[in-house]
Amino acid sequence: MPADLADWSASDLLEAYSRRTVSPVDVTKAVIARIEAYEPRLQALYAYDPDAAITSARESEQRWMKGGGRALDGIPATIKENIATKGTPVPLGTAARPLTPATEDAPPAARLREDGVVILAKTTMPDYGMLSSGLSSFHPLARNPWDLSKNPGGSSAGAGAAAAAGYGPFHIGTDIGGSIRLPAAWCGVFGLKPSFGRIPIDPTYYGRVAGPMTRSVRDAALMMMSLTRPDARDPMSLPYGDWPWLDLDIDIRGLKIGVMMEAGVGSPLDPEIRAAVEKAAKIFEHAGAAIEEVKPFITREMLDGLDDFWRQRAWMDIGGLSEEERARVLPYILQWAEGGKNLSGAQVYSGMNQMMVMRHAAVAATHRFDFVLSPVAPNVAYEAELASPIHDPEKPFEHIGYTVAFNMSDQPAASVNAGFTKAGLPIGLQIIGRRFDDLGVLRLSHAWEKKCPDRRPWPKL
Known part of the structure; x- marks a missing residue:
């Protein structure tokens, strides 16, 4: 067990709480100490409230002492800024x-709070x-705890950095094109x-999901027990199922696993990432899986159509602002969104249609397999001050060719660490499942x- 309570897993904490050998107050204080030591350099947090967290931890401690601990009682957590919490601006x-x-x-946020999580x-x-x-034009620049000169990724930037730094076991991000998997890979x-729809969310939108970001798969599975409970505010959510989220065993023998090494569009794949994903495929093959190549299916037309749609969608938010307000938007985002203001209705419709084409292509390319492996991104973490790996608002999506299609197709997909570059930066392995097989993705x-043959201690700042 790690010496510092801030590095304990949620599973270990719950067991210790039930035995009354560890207190949620002590754990919360340990995480607060970690935050106070790291946060001046990491800048992962917004609306940080240690006093409220201690109060919540004391309430949790009392419940455990009385034998009435809730499902996730006393586990410290962070929540991405765009997931509303009562009383906090968004x-x-x-x-x-x-x-x-x-x-x-x-x-x-409501599900975690109901289960006693300390926010x-x-x-x-x-x-x-x-x-x-x-x-961000509002938040300080967030950095990657593995290398403070590098970016944590986004858009769940602070969540990825906080998870890697040990700001508690539980973190929630959102993803509409790679915004959970990219920072997970790079951190x-x-x-x-x-x-899509497995975890109720509000507001909901085409392709948008919330999901766990953790140091271990088991901790993410614990979060799924809570996050998947129904909520009437999401009219696009899936029917609730009481799944055995903690049953994570899987027999690899006989599985049919596809390997997609090329995205079909975008930046070229870093050789160190290629080598790590190829090694993972060989390890699964040696464990008894049947491995087969998956041809790339994303086209330039699909990605450019998606770009048109989202530029126009962004301009609908930004175009209605006053000149003074618009001047506060990050210049990169403003320049990108302005590319949508003169698009015709036919162009925007065509862009949305390309997202549907992408959806069909993703399912057609992967449905024959139990799972598909791929890189998460063509590159590892890049310079912290850049808005994207190539920092060009006219080419904003060259790094999401591996991830975005599975938002469009509603398929579950995860990023799990596949090792490190020679420079010590993390490499992400994407594991994609058939539609609705979230538990299978967790299991694999x-x-x-x-x-994984290359496991390292978590970074210390």
């Missing part, structure tokens, strides 16, 4: 929005969640983009977690 990463306190918890803070994100970066943590991720 700036969506941009200085252009008014700071109006939320009137209620959004579904993911320490929100986590930072870029403007409108439209960057794979920790760069070396586990991140699950569940099937757990199997890989045990087999």
Whole structure:
């Protein structure tokens, strides 16, 4: 067991709480000490409230002492800034929005609070969640704990950094094109983009999901027990199922696993990432899986159509602002969104149609397999000050070719650490499941977690 309580897993904490050998108050104080030591350099948090966390931890301690501990009672957590928590403004990463306190918890926050989780803070994100970066016009620049000169990724930037740094076991991000998996990959943590609708969310939108970001697959599975409970505010959510989320065993023998090494579009694949994913495929093959190549299926037309749609969607938010408000938006995002203001209705419709084409292509390419392996991104973590790996608002999505299709197709997909580059930066392995097989993705991720040959201690700042 780690010497520092801030590094304990949620599973170990719950066992210790039930035996009354560890107190939620002591754990929360340990995480607060970690935050106070790291946060001046990491800048992962927003609305950090240690006093409220201690109060919540004391309430949890009393419940455990009386034998009435809740399902996740006393586990410290952070929640991405765009998931509303009552009384906290939701700036969506941009200085252009008014700071109006939320009137209620959004579904993911509500479920965790109901189960006794200790909410320490929100986590930072870029403007409108439209960057794979920790760069924001509202929040300080978030950094990667493995290398402070590097970006944690985004848009769940602070969540990825907080998970890797040990700001408690539980973190929630959101994902509409890779925003959980990219920072999970670049920060070396586990991140699950569940099937669309598996975790109720509000507001809901095409392709948008919330999901766990943790140091271990088992801790993410614990979160799924809570996060998947129904909420009437999400009219696009899936029917609730009482799944055995903690049953993570899987027999690899006989599984048919596809390997997609090329995205079909975007930046070229880093050779060290290629080698790590190829090694993972060989390890699964040696364990008894049948491995087969998956041809790339994303086209330039699909990615450019998606770009048109989201530029126009962003301009609908930004175009209605006053000149003064618009001037506060991150310049990169403003320039990108302005590319949508003169698009015709036919162009926007065509862009949305390309997302449907992408959806069909993703399912057609992968449905024959139990699972598909791929890189999460073509590159590892890049310079902290950049808005994207190539920092070009005219080519904003060259790094999401491996991830975005599985938002469009509703398939569950996870990032699990596959090792490290020679420079010590984490490499992400994406594990994609058939539609709605979230538990299967967790199981294969757990199997890989045990087999990964390059495991390292968590970074210390």
